[in-house]
Amino acid sequence: MTDNQTCTVYPWCAETGEHTVHASDYTVPVMCDSDGDWVLPANLMAADGAVFVGWLGEDHTPARTRSRVAELRRHLNAIERLAAIAEKAARP
Structure with a gap:
């Protein structure tokens, strides 16, 4: 595999060349926090045959990801x- 050849294992993998840990491009919202950092960036990752979602500083299974997303929706x-x-308080 050449240094610029795309991944042949996962079609979503953005890594090129020889690699053992696979990672997609990040999915980022259209907003940043006050420090200019993306809010809740996430990506797919795979290592040792396990595919997971990387976000909130951790690696999550699909089920755990859905659970955390549900928590965020409630929030x-x-x-x-x-x-x-x-809005109601601002009205005279």
């Missing part, structure tokens, strides 16, 4: 409720 809904309260 985002709560934040949206705060915005609604703030």
Whole structure:
């Protein structure tokens, strides 16, 4: 395999050349935090035949990823409720 040849193991792998750990490009939101860092970047990874989702500083199984996403959805809904309260409070 040449240094610039694409991965032949996983079609989503963005690594080139010889490699044993596979990683996709990051999926990033359209927003950054106050330090300019992406909020919740995530990517697919594979090592030793196991495919997992890398995000929140950890490697997650698909089931754990879905569980954490559900937690985040609940939290985002709560934040949206705060915005609604703030809108009502701002009205004279």
